[in-house]
Amino acid sequence: MATGVIDVRTRELRELVDRPYRFIDRKWDLMFWVTAAFVVGAAANITMLLFAGDWDFWTDWKDRQWWMTITPFATIIIPSALQYIQWRAWRFPTGATYTAVCLFFCTWVGRLVQWKWFINMPINFVWSATWIPAGILMDFVLMQTRSFILTSLIGAGVWTMGYWVANYIMLAPFLQPVQFMGHTLTVADVQGITYIRAQTPEYLRVIERGSLRTFLQETQYVSLAFGTTLAVVGYWIGQFIGRYLSVWPILRYLKQV
Amino acid sequence: MTRAVVSILGAMAAAAALAFLTATSASAHGEKAQEGFVRMEAVSWWDVRFSQTSLKQGDQMTITGTAKILETWPSNMSGGNPSVCYFTVVEPGARFVLVDRSINGAETPQSFFCHKSGVYNFSETLRARDPGNWHVHPAIAVEQSGTLIGPGQWINVDSTPSGFSYPLNLLNGGTIDLESYGTWLILGFSALTLVLGMWWMLYWTVPKRTVTRLAVSNQLPLNQDGGEGVGLITRKDHRHMAIITGVTVLLLAAGFGYQALAYPGKMPLQTDWLTPPDLPAVSTFARAVATDATYDPGSHVMTIKSDVTNMGKTPVTLAAFRTAYLAFVNPQAGVEESGDYIHQLQLSPSEDIQPGQTSTVTLTIPGTVLEQEEMLPIGKAQLQVAGVLELRDANGTRNFSTVETALNPTRT
Numbered sequence: 074m075a076t077g078v079i080d081v082r083t084r085e086l087r088e089l090v091d092r093p094y095r096f097i098d099r100k101w102d103l104m105f106w107v108t109a110a111f112v113v114g115a116a117a118n119i120t121m122l123l124f125a126g127d128w129d130f131w132t133d134w135k136d137r138q139w140w141m142t143i144t145p146f147a148t149i150i151i152p153s154a155l156q157y158i159q160w161r162a163w164r165f166p167t168g169a170t171y172t173a174v175c176l177f178f179c180t181w182v183g184r185l186v187q188w189k190w191f192i193n194m195p196i197n198f199v200w201s202a203t204w205i206p207a208g209i210l211m212d213f214v215l216m217q218t219r220s221f222i223l224t225s226l227i228g229a230g231v232w233t234m235g236y237w238v239a240n241y242i243m244l245a246p247f248l249q250p251v252q253f254m255g256h257t258l259t260v261a262d263v264q265g266i267t268y269i270r271a272q273t274p275e276y277l278r279v280i281e282r283g284s285l286r287t288f289l290q291e292t293q294y295v296s297l298a299f300g301t302t303l304a305v306v307g308y309w310i311g312q313f314i315g316r317y318l319s320v321w322p323i324l325r326y327l328k329q330v
Numbered sequence: 331m332t333r334a335v336v337s338i339l340g341a342m343a344a345a346a347a348l349a350f351l352t353a354t355s356a357s358a359h360g361e362k363a364q365e366g367f368v369r370m371e372a373v374s375w376w377d378v379r380f381s382q383t384s385l386k387q388g389d390q391m392t393i394t395g396t397a398k399i400l401e402t403w404p405s406n407m408s409g410g411n412p413s414v415c416y417f418t419v420v421e422p423g424a425r426f427v428l429v430d431r432s433i434n435g436a437e438t439p440q441s442f443f444c445h446k447s448g449v450y451n452f453s454e455t456l457r458a459r460d461p462g463n464w465h466v467h468p469a470i471a472v473e474q475s476g477t478l479i480g481p482g483q484w485i486n487v488d489s490t491p492s493g494f495s496y497p498l499n500l501l502n503g504g505t506i507d508l509e510s511y512g513t514w515l516i517l518g519f520s521a522l523t524l525v526l527g528m529w530w531m532l533y534w535t536v537p538k539r540t541v542t543r544l545a546v547s548n549q550l551p552l553n554q555d556g557g558e559g560v561g562l563i564t565r566k567d568h569r570h571m572a573i574i575t576g577v578t579v580l581l582l583a584a585g586f587g588y589q590a591l592a593y594p595g596k597m598p599l600q601t602d603w604l605t606p607p608d609l610p611a612v613s614t615f616a617r618a619v620a621t622d623a624t625y626d627p628g629s630h631v632m633t634i635k636s637d638v639t640n641m642g643k644t645p646v647t648l649a650a651f652r653t654a655y656l657a658f659v660n661p662q663a664g665v666e667e668s669g670d671y672i673h674q675l676q677l678s679p680s681e682d683i684q685p686g687q688t689s690t691v692t693l694t695i696p697g698t699v700l701e702q703e704e705m706l707p708i709g710k711a712q713l714q715v716a717g718v719l720e721l722r723d724a725n726g727t728r729n730f731s732t733v734e735t736a737l738n739p740t741r742t
Binding site for chain 2: 094162219
């Protein structure tokens with residue numbers, strides 16, 4: 074009897090999935106995805122700029138200690154919110170990838186227009202990081218676990234690692250040593266010195282300067298661990314935004330209607 | 331509807347055209363936004379020279395000069411005690427690249443430790459990058475305060491057929507062009523990740539409906555997708571996503587392996603901060619103390635009274651009053667400087683101060699210059715003037731005496 078009830082219920086839901094709608098056609102879908110792209114891209118970009126802007130702007134800020142501690146936290150908030158919204162509404166495991174793709178276009182337009190065309194900074198100095206591999210990995214975790222708790226724990230880790238690996242590949246050429254003004258520096262350091270940022274003097278860089286706490290001289294991996302922990306916190310900030318600042322007010326409104 | 335869209339687009343195009351037509355080359359870099367008393371009390375500049383004012387792309391020019399962090403440094407900036415500084419250049423975008431910088435003779439690629447009363451002879455070598463007419467200033471940035479600029483100069487850069495390149499020798503012996511190094515790796519790898527992201531997104535959004543799935547999702551617990559029977563997420567979806575995820579992991583693994591092989595010997599970012607050497611000591615043969623300053627808005631004249639004491643063996647001339655990036659020079663003193671930032675003052679009495687003598691000298695300074703530079707602190711939080719009095723003995727040796735006094739306007 075119970076099996077029969079479940080089957081009927083399942084069949085009803087299946088019919089709903091396949092039901093042709095007369096007025097709600099694919100134009101609504103297109104309109105949603107395209108218009109939301111601007112909002113999501115802007116939200117993700119603003120969040121990143123607020124917390125980790127300079128680490129993403131310049132190669133000479135992408136250090137071992139702070140870049141991977143701060144940036145995953147700053148950039149996981151909106152993907153997490155979108156994961157909840159898109160999973161809750163449509164069971165799409167797409168929130169993180171969608172945010173990453175929107176952010177990709179948003180940041181690259183900014184870099185090309187603001188930095189390259191307006192003030193002619195070389196693009197290899199002001200390139201934007203990519204979040205897309207991290208987004209795919211985190212969406213895959215949600216799809217497999219169907220759990221936001223597990224996604225916050227595992228997903229935050231793959232987000233941080235995916236983000237670091239993807240962008241370290243592009244950063245690697247700029248960590249080559251070079252002799253400049255009698256000092257041995259990295260190519261990235263030279264970029265920061267030679268391409269003049271009048272209002273961003275070198276001392277403003279929040280980067281590794283060394284300390285007695287060397288963490289067995291494994292700064293990079295300790296930072297990734299810290300970054301993952303902070304990303305878990307960021308993930309739940311995003312969940313709060315998705316659940317209580319986005320979906321809950323809409324549902325409350327719909328119930329009133 | 332169409333007419334409205336066309337009207338809006340037309341208005342935007344007209345506004346953009348108007349903005350470009352009325353825009354002029356940048357000739358100021360925000361220095362006037364800084365309060366006058368801050369500029370006067372913080373840093374004084376002298377002997378600033380540009381080796382060239384016209385050059386071709388790739389040519390080099392050098393800016394030399396001296397900046398002093400005054401003893402009158404404002405107490406509300408950097409806690410009243412500047413400690414980390416950075417010599418830079420203010421220009422409209424990356425029109426020049428900085429290829430060399432020394433402070434008091436020491437190569438200083440990055441920040442340096444500084445202090446109140448510190449005197450820094452600087453040299454900054456720039457290479458012209460973009461054709462155009464650019465206004466360039468030397469500047470000193472001070473941690474927890476901001477950037478204070480020195481005297482500026484228009485520099486004309488002509489284009490060359492070969493354009494601009496920036497060869498740089500790596501420690502491993504290779505030579506790169508810093509203008510384009512690594513760009514294709516960045517663009518290529520980013521594009522590959524975009525392909526994967528678009529693949530993931532298009533898989534879910536093109537063949538599947540979006541908005542109408544809400545009617546089904548709403549009826550399921552949050553941690554369920556209904557399985558194959560409901561069809562929100564199917565086994566095929568799982569297979570497809572596993573493939574994209576696998577390709578993503580492979581891309582990351584291949585990329586990481588590539589960078590490890592292609593770029594061995596990487597090192598972390600460097601922070602080579604240093605303390606520049608002190609300049610050779612100059613014997614103090616004269617000193618000045620400002621006792622009073624007034625400003626008359628009607629006649630646009632500022633006067634500063636200063637007691638000047640000659641402790642040397644030859645007569646002393648008050649050669650100039652230097653405040654921020656401005657200099658008001660005594661025309662009788664033979665100061666060999668010229669430029670937009672050099673103006674004249676009048677002295678009373680105008681005679682030299684004899685050895686052992688203390689003389690009260692009144693400096694009369696054209697207020698229009700100070701008004702144009704928004705340097706007068708009238709209406710501001712501190713009614714004070716400050717700067718450096720340049721004193722010269724008969725041998726041409728110079729002493730720089732920092733002065734500060736209250737400014738009393740005849741009316742506010």
